[in-house]
Amino acid sequence: MTLEEELRATLEDRATRPSPHPDLWENVAAGVWRRRRRQRAAAVGAAALALAAAAAVPPLLAQRAHRPPPAPPAVTPTVDWVVPNWPRPAFPMHPSWLPPGTGEGEVSLLGPNTHLVYETDSSILSAEVGPLLAYWEVEALGHHTTKVNGRNAEVRTADTYDGAAPGDEYVGVRWRLADGRWAQVLSFGKRTESEVLRFARGLTAGSVEAPPPPFTFETVPPGYTLQQQFEGYMCVAPAQAAAKDRNSVGVCVLVTSELEPPDTPGEPGTVNGLPATYYSDTRQLTVELAPGRHLQMTWDQGDAALLTREEAFRFAEGIRVQS
Template identity: 45%
Template structure:
């Protein structure tokens, strides 16, 4: 059906990392755009604010989150994985590493230097077509190196991608969009040693969630919880995702969105063709908190979405 084709296309585009990404931080925008386009195509009607609307609020605090809503949901058991390798050499820069997750794969990212290292059972993304591929010897195996230039880059920046496979079958993908050259990235890759790097803490805490969900995606600005089956593929934004980001023009509510008030702050609930799909709230410091539902994975009702939001605490 047209709607199914469109949903598949939009999800694929949302899953494509942007040129010059910082640990997939473009995922949230792609998810929101995909969701709203699906809603528009489906002709979803605006939700009428019920007279018995449940009051709720997002909290911004350093202390633990509020007590979980009494709806029978447990506190989620978030198994935050450690990245299995530590680079012995990194191009000079002020960066510290962030450890995240994308489906079954783990990601080590240096945002300022625009370097991402991904390890897991599923091959990572080349990010761009590049200008040419060639083979090099790397850590006892053959690796493919792809290089290329890209539009709107800083002077001197280039794309360098390196992909190889470990003896245990895992894939390794190294991508750089910064000033580092091919020799720099090969030095980075050859210097990896088996020493774990702890996972970075998520940007929010979640007091309660539907049982059985696991971490499907983790970046410095968002976390997604989904059924374990969603971990089989390298796909972004599965399940129920919570993100905190700087407010942009794309965060403008749509006319059909339901406007509500969250503890004195404006917020909106967006409807898809089969139920609520997004809840957005403004935060201090020109930031936006968004809770997005992939209803194929976690089909919450409006009341359940609100109650889930009650247990979300934003870290400063």
């Protein structure tokens, strides 16, 4: 039995009673209007059923039931998306000395912190500056203090770590700059503590700019900013979330040739004419750029990024792969 048939039977039964509940008719009207709003796609059929139910009501009661529907709630206008205008990340210091064999430096963004790393097959030397504390990465065996450019600094060392080759050492140095930001240097490889400290003390005024971003975004929701950027990987998030987390938050994008679809089936679609799959359970959207090459977009479902299905597709349609 449909809702309207149930209402008709209830009305016929209540109409024979001497004193119906005074709020019955308001509830009937409200129920029918809720039903109509839920079935906007079948408005004609719903209207016909509602008229049939009204015809079974005695005339006096029908007058009470045929009150105007309540005014629809006010709808807040949707704020349109904006063209992003965030600056290219830059490491806020310049190294005046580098140990031999460090390789080329690369700048990346970790939330509000900026990261500079020199990496070769056998070693990593990195520096990070920002308001958030970075991780030590290794459980050190040695621990002492020193000075870096007149500031108190903590030094941690270890003669082994996961993946270490014979003769490799770990050295970490952390100190606070005069403006309150944290600075940290980590070394994995065949560098001595004295070399790492020389590198740390040689971080002077200047900057090192990040390479061009791997992606550009035509539009983003208002208030979104760049939250992470590596080679081939970017995240954008509301500014409040981006300012308090080094880890990936918000909407994150990469291009991969090793796509691992979730276990749950996805919903097919298209993004700029290309095949796409939307996974609501795992908050993921993939776009097939070419055979064996996919754009993968993931997003948080918490405060960092609340995306509807339509917003997820809109995000993806505005992403441009730069390489």
